[in-house]
Each structure stands twice: as structure tokens, then as C-alpha cells.
Amino acid sequence: KDPYFFQIFMWATYHYKTLKDAITYYEKSKEAKTLARRNEVLLNLMAAMYFEAHNLKKAEEFVDLALDLSPNSPQNLSLKATILMARSQKENIIPYEFEVVPKFRDYKDIETALKLFDQAREAVKAENNPFLEALIKIHILNCLVWLNRAKEAKYRDIRASIDISKLDPHQQQQLRIRDYIVELQARNFEIAYTSFIKSPEWAKTEYLEKFRISHIFFLHGAPEQSKNILKELEAEAEQKRDIQFWLEMSLIEVILNDKNLAIKA
Numbered sequence: 001k002d003p004y005f006f007q008i009f010m011w012a013t014y015h016y017k018t019l020k021d022a023i024t025y026y027e028k029s030k031e032a033k034t035l036a037r038r039n040e041v042l043l044n045l046m047a048a049m050y051f052e053a054h055n056l057k058k059a060e061e062f063v064d065l066a067l068d069l070s071p072n073s074p075q076n077l078s079l080k081a082t083i084l085m086a087r088s089q090k091e092n093i094i095p096y097e098f099e100v101v102p103k104f105r106d107y108k109d110i111e112t113a114l115k116l117f118d119q120a121r122e123a124v125k126a127e128n129n130p131f132l133e134a135l136i137k138i139h140i141l142n143c144l145v146w147l148n149r150a151k152e153a154k155y156r157d158i159r160a161s162i163d164i165s166k167l168d169p170h171q172q173q174q175l176r177i178r179d180y181i182v183e184l185q186a187r188n189f190e191i192a193y194t195s196f197i198k199s200p201e202w203a204k205t206e207y208l209e210k211f212r213i214s215h216i217f218f219l220h221g222a223p224e225q226s227k228n229i230l231k232e233l234e235a236e237a238e239q240k241r242d243i244q245f246w247l248e249m250s251l252i253e254v255i256l257n258d259k260n261l262a263i264k265a
Helices: 003-016 019-028 030-037 040-052 056-069 074-091 108-124 130-146 153-161 169-185 189-198 207-219 223-240 243-255 259-264
Strands: none
Touching: 003 019, 003 030, 003 040, 019 030, 019 040, 030 040, 040 056, 040 074, 056 074, 074 108, 074 130, 108 130, 130 153, 130 169, 169 189, 189 207, 189 223, 207 223, 207 243, 223 243
């Protein structure tokens, strides 16, 4: 009946068995349910597990209970906001392969998520938790980008305040990608292009994804940068006999007023 013991047990089950095993244990144990309902840390833990299992409804149910017990907890506030963002991606996103910033049918959940992350950012200042603080800031940046508010001083100030050394490699990568997107949206095409090709991720990026990125530059009005990416792919396009590649290259050459190269391509 010790909440701390239950927390350790659940983490051990998760790490040494599976997430499904941990959730199954909780759902079958009356004692675990009784214990969790009285402890906001355990409620947050179960919310996080259901979230990882892609059960957003259950995750939100548990984090709401956690917020009832501890409404100013940065962990609870940020998890609730993260669930709202995931729900928007699942239910409201308008699919389009060549969109760098997703568009949504409804932005209410994202607006609410931003408010919750702002609250969490204030609340976390009272804790010595630089990792969580940096993570909350990254989520705020993401909300601002999705809401097309990356030009605001708030975005620049928060981005400048993030200590990238406090982030794990995956989060560092996501932050770099967001930086490229913001530069592209601001029509700083050469900065965005240079950042892309000099990034640690570029060498690992596959042909089709590089082609997609090239087309995104093209659609945003940057044919020069689009062409530069395609030139890098030219040898592989020859091997693949990729007709779409040559059609794209020809169109770019026409736009760049190089008709001779367009005919050759």
C-alpha cells in the first residue's frame, strides 16, 4: 500500500517487461487502482503510460484526476497539454505531404495546450528540473509554430533561452528541425537550406525524403535551393530511372530561365 513502492513496481514492469504488462497489472489490481486514485504522482504515471500506449482518452482521464489533486504541478500541466496536442494531430490535422507546418481544422486544443504549457513554464521555476523546463519550452515553441506565431518576440525569446545541452539527442534533433522550418516559413531560404544540408541528420536522410524537402523549397518559392538538393540526388535518380525527378528538375530549370538545361534535363 506504499505509493512509492507501487511507482517503482510499475516502472520495473514497464522497463523489464512491457508497457502492456504494466497497464494490464494496473487494470487487474483493485489495490493499485485505489492507491493511484489518491496520489497525483501515480495518476500522472498512469496517464503517461496510457499516452505512450496511444490511449488518449484514458491518458486524459488520469491526468485530469492528477490536476484535481495538484493543479499547479508542471508535470501534470505539461502532460495535459501534450495530450491535447496529440489529439489535435490525430483528429483535426489536414493531411498534406508537402506542408512543413501542419494545418488543422480546429485550433482550440492547441490554444489550450499553449496556455497550459505557459502555466507549466511558470510552475517549473520553483523546481530544480532543467530537463523538464527545457522540454516545456520546446513544446511552447511547437505550439507557436503550429499557430503561425513563430514571428513573435515570445518565440525568439524562448528559443534563445533553451540550453540545448539539457536535451537528449532526439530532442536536439527536433529543435534543429523546427529551426529550419521557422527559417523556411520566414523565407530565409538560404539559411534554411544551409542548415538542412549541414545538419547531422542530412547524411542519414533517404532519397525520397530529400526529394520531398526539395519540393517543399520549390513550393515555397525557392527554386535555387530546390535545384541544389536535386543535383545532390542526380546520380541516384539516374539509377532509379526516376521520371518524376527529371520532370521536377526540368520545371525548375524553366523557372530559373535556363531553357537549354531544361531541354537537356
